[in-house]
Amino acid sequence: MRKLLLIPLLITLFISGCFGDEPNDTAYVAALGVDSAENGNYNITIQFARPTQISGGSSEEGGKGGEGIVENISIEAPDIYSALNIANHIVSKKFSLSHAKLVVFSSEMAKNGISDIMETLGRSDEIRPDLICAVSRETAREYLKNAQPLVELNPAKYYQLIYEDNESGGVPKKTGLETIFEISGGYRDTVMPLSGVAKADDESEAPVNENGFQYKTHNYKAGEVKLLQKDKSEVLGMAVFSGDRLVGELGETEADIYNILTGSFKDNYTSFYNEKNPQKAVTVEVSQRHKPVYKIDKKKELVKIKLYLEGNLYSMPFDYSTENEIEKFEEETAREISRKCKEFIFLMRDEYDADVLGIGEKVRGKFLNLKSFEDYNVKEKFKKYNIEVETKFKIRHSGIIYKKERK
Amino acid sequence: MLPSSHILAVVINVVFVKVLLTFPKAVVENSANAAWIQILYVSIIAFLFFSAVIKMYNIKKNIIEVAEIKYGKTAKIIVGLIVIAILILNLFPTIRIYPETVKTVLLKDTNTEIIIIAMAAAVIAGAKVGIEAIARIHRIFLPVAAIILVFFMVFLIPFYRIEYVMPVFGKGINEVFFKGLRGLSLFSDLIILNILVPYCKNMEVVRKCTKISIAVTGISATVITLIYCLTFSYPASENFIIPMYQMARLVHLSSFFSRFEAFFEFIWSIMILLYSAMYLFMICYAVQITFSLKYLKPLILPMGVIVFMISLLPDSVMDMLEIEKIIINYSFIPVFVLFLIFGIICKKMEKK
Numbered sequence: 127m128r129k130l131l132l133i134p135l136l137i138t139l140f141i142s143g144c145f146g147d148e149p150n151d152t153a154y155v156a157a158l159g160v161d162s163a164e165n166g167n168y169n170i171t172i173q174f175a176r177p178t179q180i181s182g183g184s185s186e187e188g189g190k191g192g193e194g195i196v197e198n199i200s201i202e203a204p205d206i207y208s209a210l211n212i213a214n215h216i217v218s219k220k221f222s223l224s225h226a227k228l229v230v231f232s233s234e235m236a237k238n239g240i241s242d243i244m245e246t247l248g249r250s251d252e253i254r255p256d257l258i259c260a261v262s263r264e265t266a267r268e269y270l271k272n273a274q275p276l277v278e279l280n281p282a283k284y285y286q287l288i289y290e291d292n293e294s295g296g297v298p299k300k301t302g303l304e305t306i307f308e309i310s311g312g313y314r315d316t317v318m319p320l321s322g323v324a325k326a327d328d329e330s331e332a333p334v335n336e337n338g339f340q341y342k343t344h345n346y347k348a349g350e351v352k353l354l355q356k357d358k359s360e361v362l363g364m365a366v367f368s369g370d371r372l373v374g375e376l377g378e379t380e381a382d383i384y385n386i387l388t389g390s391f392k393d394n395y396t397s398f399y400n401e402k403n404p405q406k407a408v409t410v411e412v413s414q415r416h417k418p419v420y421k422i423d424k425k426k427e428l429v430k431i432k433l434y435l436e437g438n439l440y441s442m443p444f445d446y447s448t449e450n451e452i453e454k455f456e457e458e459t460a461r462e463i464s465r466k467c468k469e470f471i472f473l474m475r476d477e478y479d480a481d482v483l484g485i486g487e488k489v490r491g492k493f494l495n496l497k498s499f500e501d502y503n504v505k506e507k508f509k510k511y512n513i514e515v516e517t518k519f520k521i522r523h524s525g526i527i528y529k530k531e532r533k
Numbered sequence: 534m535l536p537s538s539h540i541l542a543v544v545i546n547v548v549f550v551k552v553l554l555t556f557p558k559a560v561v562e563n564s565a566n567a568a569w570i571q572i573l574y575v576s577i578i579a580f581l582f583f584s585a586v587i588k589m590y591n592i593k594k595n596i597i598e599v600a601e602i603k604y605g606k607t608a609k610i611i612v613g614l615i616v617i618a619i620l621i622l623n624l625f626p627t628i629r630i631y632p633e634t635v636k637t638v639l640l641k642d643t644n645t646e647i648i649i650i651a652m653a654a655a656v657i658a659g660a661k662v663g664i665e666a667i668a669r670i671h672r673i674f675l676p677v678a679a680i681i682l683v684f685f686m687v688f689l690i691p692f693y694r695i696e697y698v699m700p701v702f703g704k705g706i707n708e709v710f711f712k713g714l715r716g717l718s719l720f721s722d723l724i725i726l727n728i729l730v731p732y733c734k735n736m737e738v739v740r741k742c743t744k745i746s747i748a749v750t751g752i753s754a755t756v757i758t759l760i761y762c763l764t765f766s767y768p769a770s771e772n773f774i775i776p777m778y779q780m781a782r783l784v785h786l787s788s789f790f791s792r793f794e795a796f797f798e799f800i801w802s803i804m805i806l807l808y809s810a811m812y813l814f815m816i817c818y819a820v821q822i823t824f825s826l827k828y829l830k831p832l833i834l835p836m837g838v839i840v841f842m843i844s845l846l847p848d849s850v851m852d853m854l855e856i857e858k859i860i861i862n863y864s865f866i867p868v869f870v871l872f873l874i875f876g877i878i879c880k881k882m883e884k885k
Binding site: 303484491496498499 | 565566637638694696697699700701702703704705706765766767769782783785791
């Protein structure tokens with residue numbers, strides 16, 4: 127028995143330790159860009175971290191940070207792993223996707239369908255479920271070339287912050303895994319954040335909202351905000367998919383409406399029209415009290431959506447006192463949000479034929495089994511449905527000032 | 534003699550290990566998003582069946598021994614061989630799929646054969662230390678696994694979508710309630726409890742363990758399958774080989790806590806190694822009593838080698854999954870039939 131005890135002792139002495147790839151020998155991919163190429167291939171851009179630039183390597187000064195922390199290489203290949211295979215012969219380190227945070231598709235390529243790439247991402251055990259999928263208005267290569275984190279040392283953190291943790295809205299909130307499953311055979315269509323590259327000296331093409339929601343704000347899409355800095359990459363707006371094909375690019379206002387309708391709208395500064403002083407917008411920090419409630423009446427062919435929002439007053443004209451007419455302002459704002467939501471739903475349904483809100487999934491609850499649900503053909507039937515949106519909006523706080531007009 | 538708590542821990546683990554591997558996938562393939570209803574349904578049937586059948590057993594003998602008492606040595610050998618075949622069929626998919634999965638998700642650069650050899654060494658060593666030690670470790674480890682699983686379910690709450698479990702009856706009532714009976718194979722490992730009868734204090738312990746183990750594993754399997762259906766929308770949910778692992782990957786609490794699968798892999802590995810060691814011991818024990826052998830321990834190494842060699846017969850994981858599907862669909866039949874037949878025989882023997 128004592129001899130047997132020697133076996134675990136020997137194992138701990140000789141077999142424990144690091145095997146496989148050392149971190150020093152690994153190149154961690156931060157982002158992947160996918161553009162279409164000839165012969166049905168893809169131009170895969172691999173953006174990988176340069177640890178020596180991040181940590182400073184052997185220098186005593188520490189990391190440089192900024193634009194040097196990532197490097198891009200582009201390779202034409204039939205899929206992502208074939209591209210990585212070739213890249214392994216170009217860069218001395220072995221590529222790993224285990225820290226990849228972003229996959230960006232060019233809009234041109236996404237219009238032709240992305241299910242093949244999504245299948246690869248869904249199958250990979252390296253790719254994390256919190257990967258972000260996005261669409262670039264330029265080529266993905268161009269976008270990644272211009273994505274130069276200025277205030278971050280970690281490129282993965284940069285993408286996480288700019289796509290996911292950005293609470294100022296303007297982009298749809300959705301995990302990469304949800305996107306992958308929706309593209310590859312789910313019962314709903316998907317959306318992705320829209321990214322782009324700023325054209326510094328151009329006049330902005332983005333229209334100014336002339337109605338209540340995000341009043342007087344440009345409805346920017348990525349690439350339309352004028353920038354005077356080195357990092358020209360932008361993330362604003364959303365790309366709409368029907369099946370696996372890109373069918374539309376929408377601005378930040380629609381992305382906010384999408385987030386409201388899916389219940390993922392977070393503290394967002396939103397400007398509203400007000401009747402008393404139409405020249406100036408009232409800015410409110412809006413948040414969702416709880417998730418929207420969808421009631422679907424199959425017989426009456428009616429979808430009723432109830433939204434619960436609340437806000438804190440943040441900015442208003444100097445000579446204007448919203449507090450005196452708070453109820454009216456709340457009603458006006460609620461009406462405006464409802465109108466904008468209905469517009470959005472009709473746009474998705476009638477123009478893009480995309481069920482991005484998952485109405486089909488919600489209708490499933492009205493059936494006893496999948497066959498009767500599939501026979502119902504919800505996408506076609508939904509085109510005849512009436513939509514009602516009711517918004518409950520309440521102002522909760524007025525900041526640290528409370529002004530009331532004296533009568 | 535083993536304490537009832539130890540026997541209970543063993544039986545719960547041997548039944549529950551299937552849920553950690555491919556069983557939820559098989560059920561989702563059958564019933565789609567109504568998989569949890571199917572598991573609940575088969576658990577109720579299994580509970581009622583075994584509660585009724587176990588009442589008939591009044592002799593503190595397992596079915597191999599009963600066969601000998603009633604019909605002589607030839608019957609004992611036939612029944613013994615059937616039991617050994619059932620045990621091997623239950624065990625061998627696990628000892629192939631587990632190392633293959635470990636290779637895919639953890640040890641990509643290691644050959645599957647090396648992982649299988651390492652696993653075989655652990656399982657054979659485990660079986661060598663004997664049933665008391667295996668049962669005691671089951672008793673110690675099961676509460677730890679249960680706590681981690683509860684955390685696991687709580688961490689997944691943000692991913693639950695109630696619409697994913699709709700329509701309620703998934704692929705239809707026929708699939709859930711008639712074809713779904715095949716899900717009874719979840720409880721085919723209860724044959725272990727019957728073989729363990731000589732290690733139990735009395736038949737009351739066996740009855741109690743049967744009911745509690747079916748209730749606990751039935752509820753746990755239903756809850757796990759329900760959260761799987763709540764987390765992944767059908768048809769995506771029928772594609773994952775190891776559903777529990779896929780769910781563990783989702784856990785992400787800000788930047789501070791992610792990659793929960795590390796915890797999952799820890800309990801997963803220990804539960805499967807305990808399961809395999811227990812099963813190997815039981816196979817050897819069944820061989821010993823079938824052929825009236827004096828010693829058990831010398832059988833462990835050759836039997837372990839044979840079982841692991843059988844597990845290597847399928848060329849690929851895909852082949853193994855297809856074989857496992859057949860086993861899952863039909864393995865409950867011989868187990869339930871044996872329990873019923875020998876229950877009736879025991880009842881008749883008692884009357885005489």
